Amino acid sequence: MSTSNSSKKTILQKINKALLIQKPWFRKVVKTIWILFLCAILGFPIYVWSVSNDLFGLFGGMPSLKAIENPENDLSSELISADGVSLGRYFRFNRSQVTYDQLSPLLVKTLVLSEDHRFYEHSGLDFWAYPRVIWGVLTFNSQGGGSTITQQLAKNLYTLELDGPIARLGKLPRRIIQKTKEWAISHQLEKNYTKEEIITMYLNTIEFSSNAYGIKVACETYFNKQPDSLNIQEAAVIVGMCQNPSLYNPQRFPQNALNKRNQVMYKLYDHGFISRRAYDSLKVLPIELKFAVQNQNQGIATYFRNVLRNELLGWCKEHGYDLWESGLKIYTTVDSKMQRYAEEAMAEHMSTLQKQFDREWKQRNRNPWVDDNTGGEIKNFLQRKIKRTGTYKSLVDRYGADSDSVEIMLNVKKPMTVFSWKGERDTLFSSMDSLNYYNRFLQTGAMAMDPKTGAIKAWVGGINHKYFKYDHVRQGTRQPGSTFKPFVYGTAIEAGYSPCLKLLDISPTIKVSGGTWRPKNSEGDYGTGEEMTIRQAMARSINSITAQMIDRVKPENVVDFAKRLGITSPLEAVPSLCLGTSDVSLYEMVAAYCSFVNLGIYIEPYYITRIEDKNGNVIANFVPKTRQAMDERTAYKMIYMLEGGVTDELGTSRGLSYDLKVNNEIGGKTGTTNKASDGWFMGITHNLVTGVWVGGDERSIHFPSWNFGQGSKSARPIWDKFMTKVYRDKNIGYGKGYFRRPATGLDMTLDCSQHIRLSSDSTVEVTDEPAWDRPRY
Template sequence: MKFTLKSKWLKRLLYTIALGFSALALFWFSVYIGLWGTLPSEEHIKDIKHAEASLLLDAENELLGKYFIFDRQIVTYEDLPKHLVDALVATEDSRFYDHNGVDYTSLLRVFFKSILMHDNSSGGGSTISQQLVKNIYGREHHGWFTMPVNKVKEMILAKRFENLYSKQDIIVLYLNTVPFSENVFGIESASQRFFSAKTKNLSLAQSATLVGTLKAPHGYNPRLFPERSQLRRDVVLQQMEKHDYIDNALKKETSDTSLETEYRKFSHIDGVAPYFREKIRLEVKGLLDSLNATNKTSYDLYKDGLKIHTTLDITMQRYAENAMQQHMKIVQKQFENAYGKNAPWLKNKTLITNKIKSLPLYKTLQRQKWSDKAIMDSLNVTSKFTGFSWEDDAVLEGSIIDSMIHNLKFLNTGFVAVDPQTGAIKAYVGGIDFEHFKYDHVSVSKRQVGSTFKPIVYTTALEYGIDPCAYYPVKEITYTNQKNWTPTNGGNQETDRYLNYSLEKALSESVNTIAVKVLEDVGIDAVISQARKMGITSVLPEVPSLALGTAEMSMLELIGAYTSFANEGYVSKPFYITKIADKFGTIIYERATTETLPEAFSKETRQLMVEMMKSTINTGTARRIRTQYGLQNDLAGKTGTTQNNKDGWFVGVSPKLVMLSWVGNDDHRIGFSNTTIGQGANSALPTVALFLKQMNADQKFNTITKAKFEMPSEEVLNALACAAEKRDGFLKRMFKKDQKEREFDTVSEDDKKKKKRGLFGFLKKKEKDNK
């Protein structure tokens, strides 16, 4: 009887086991044939494509930033340090080199220890190959069957991967796809993020730290939880010792070091050159749209791992950002202190009201037929907001209107540096802080350029044959046919009605009254024509105030014109992208050599203008670059200040680099309270000076900072050999009519043709007079 019962229970047991195996086999088969979702074929696995971050590179192939949906960069096996691979295998899959995708020994261990004995120390049963499948294809939801279906899928596909790829290939695929902390995908992006290093340069400690985070990417984030991450790193080192990848001495030496990160986040608002990166993003999207339409391609900036090569120099960019931040902190304090309690953003009710009504939310509520009172009540609701500060961003409490007023007080800025021989942009600072002020002041904003336009007027004069030693009276004139307009000179400039300046003195001291008189002599049309030759395309007002820079243009346009003074009279149009390659290195776009513009002015005019603008630096309005900052670079330049001190400008011209800085408030109605603070020499020049000081201290840039302008010709030197100023003599004062009013002379085309004899005209005249 007992035997019969035993036989009965044995049969039931065997039947149950057989049924279980049959069910498992059937379940496995159902997954295999795709009843739970089609499995990728071998052909698909051979042609795996990963979304890959596009890289933005500087002129020396240094990484400036990335464009991505998932932050991923691809590396090869040769880029992987041996200790990184060893750490991964020791920690995640110690039998990696012994199995073919599925480690049945580990699976049995997990089954008995974890499931039957409830021992959580047994670890997981997934191999690196199985984890790779999960990284690439993710996991689908199937209700109660989610886990078993996905596990079987991963086992089937892991074997396919092992059949198609070598162990090295699988390691590379895994490390290029595995997710790390903070939405970072792949070992290269993680190395850059947490240690500012390329994968191939990772130390043993760094490799162990990153491998350690794979167990729980957020929980072991080395930035957020350094102590916890260090403990996990040491566990990885113990595993490496256990499996004979390192000895005890190396394990102990590495474990005794404290965890040190060098965090570098590539985001659209942080990091180096954010305004430049946004400019390139918009530019490249347009280029790709055009390429895709023309070539029937489908390049995607955020997924295709493109390499975008630019002209920027990352070191110069950092110097520019440092200089901007150092100076803007100071000038912002001057700006606020000068206004005190009477600041327009506090007291000017009309300004504040108009600003409120321009808010997007105000306009939205207005379109929804809200009353003015209801709108204002809504905008006055108090909440917390992050406000920009030159110290540290602070969490402030206030309404939307309070936030608006807070931002309204800040001065903004732009800085750009260009190689004048090529037009390549080397540094680009579009504003004070991209997170809070996204408006780009280098290429988008257009402001009145003030006295930085005067060199174009004087270039026109020299081209039209006016002697650089021609003297013009400083005194003010009222132009009765220009609504009684009276140009005045700023600051402490002379108003002596008997004093006369040469062109060089007038330019170096930025004398408004003389600039208008020179414009009158050559004619507005002639000056506009000369501006066009120098690459200016913006609308130029055909009025006498053009001489004082009432024209509005972008910084890129203005600096392009100034490149001609350091480039033999030829304009170099600023540019920033050199080429774009796909992830395989194939060039898909390369900047075409642009057609060279005709010579904008003669060699002699260029030499004269450089010498005259050198005087601006040495003795004129920009002399603080010598006296305050002690810079001895060979420099020419020009300061600029617009009406009511709304804009401050400075252009620095060296033989190998042209630099332009602007400072002002984004709201045109708010200017500096006085010229002492608002003049370009105080508001804009220091950024260029501080930038150059850093470059001077860096031997890498000696070819730029120690470059010299060529010696002017003897004729040019002779043309400038005159006293800078002179006063009318007694007899001239007695018999000369003291003209205080006149009509502005609009020179006709015929008169201009008669007047124009060119620079060689007055040089030959001088030579004849000397004989």
């Protein structure tokens, strides 16, 4: 009976259902659903096509197919050292590309599991994620966005034009159109690139806050690592920043970044990539940053980068590149280790020298700005100098030149961060305080060059590029003092004089325009009357004998000799030139001394070997220019002369560290200007020539005394420290050794006990007189 009733019930239900279908309103509903369904099926592709092609200009433009297939990205240009280390970048947006092989598998896995775990399964759009997103919105419990890595890449690569009429209707239409464009571009990206390429492009295009664009710069900025060296918690920090770089910046918002990092690592656990124990251990670890925002004031070779920038800008303009955005790789001759050693040597010595400088001037109760004519302090030095500053000019524009407000504002104290040898310090300074403070600092320049190749290996343009922008290697010129004397003696040697020629230490009286000139020695006398060889005279830096030599060989011949060796600055052909009275740059001096070591061949300093475009194609090669500047025998005799400064018992370079001189041939020349404002040292070895200058930014900044400021005390210690560091590093390849000898032999003996010269017929001829008929180069 119960079975029969159940059957009847089922039959009735079917009848009722059939009757319901016949009702008109139900049929309309079904018809409407089918129409909407068919419209969606047919209309959605038409809609996507319309957006992609900006039909009737309603949706805004789209990148071309060519642009999608070949996405462009603003890339910083990178300066690379001879040993493959990045010296810095030129950029508007600090971005540098990496390849997929340069990404650690750990970083890639963390990105995929955290951001798009079905990345390898979809074709740019993850439709399974959309129901989750919608449900999250409805329940106010969002579990993340629905954008895939490919969609996020599309958004990073292209500025999506949304200036069409429909986009202006409101936020929702604008959002829908933007998403549609992302879908279309994502589809094209998936068609044209592999998954690995998409991941690489994505990580290269993210802005990670703190002026870090792309994964490479981000890893360097936050952890001082490369992308292939991150550990799991560091990778989680970087991946967490992908969603919101500012909010999850570990430097600015450490707690936010920590929470986000742990969320990312939980996803790794949730997907089975790490164990629960590993997750529990890692989540309690702090974020250990090595944070440093990259700019032109940080890193090594800052002055070199700044000087080189202007030259590169000219080259790029000529060849159609943008230094800031073309992603060039500029390979240089600078060795990163030698550069670091040079900067360390400078800092070690200059910090100590500055203390002594300040102490001695304080003991004299005087300021270091000195009038060369009177020897007294320059009155109103700071008041006159402030008038050349932008601060003063802006105040005059605001208040008027005669307004008391200008003086008042110049002395208003305000918070500022200043340089000190103990590190940056915060203080309250007025503009006048700042000027007074910074004008007391000694500056320096140092350059090391390989004499055989012309390659510059180290370049130190000052003590701190952030606070002192002026480059003292190539930009600045100063009187070289006694470091110019080798050009006088070189002229004499070329004329046939022997290094063994003996002269008396008596200052000559030389006729000059308008009177006579008679130089004093550094001790203030006109000579002791002692007899010595010209090698000894140069080694001891005796002015009187140098003056005798320029009187013999004539100033114009000295100028000619110096020009052939690479001195390009104007030289005044006067007798006082022998004491280094014409300004030259350190850059010129190092190149000129290299001509001695290179046995008479001048080689123009060079610092760029090649330039590559962003794809690694070599677009320029550079080779140094060379020329024969003097005979190789003359050059070697000058090496012998310069060695005297180190080996002579009274030589001004005698005080070099003993370890430097063991099993090593060294030549050196100190220099100090007359009023003790510049100290120089030029040091030569068989494979490295290095020059050092020390002084104030202003010529009127003087050392407390000539003895204190002489090159052997102010500049030579930097060379000593630098070379010591270089020799200790056996991997650099610039070890000790001996100078090359002329292949043709010598035309005179360098044994001063004999003092002979070989004549053309091989007979021995004793002589002190020059041979002016020698060939010129």
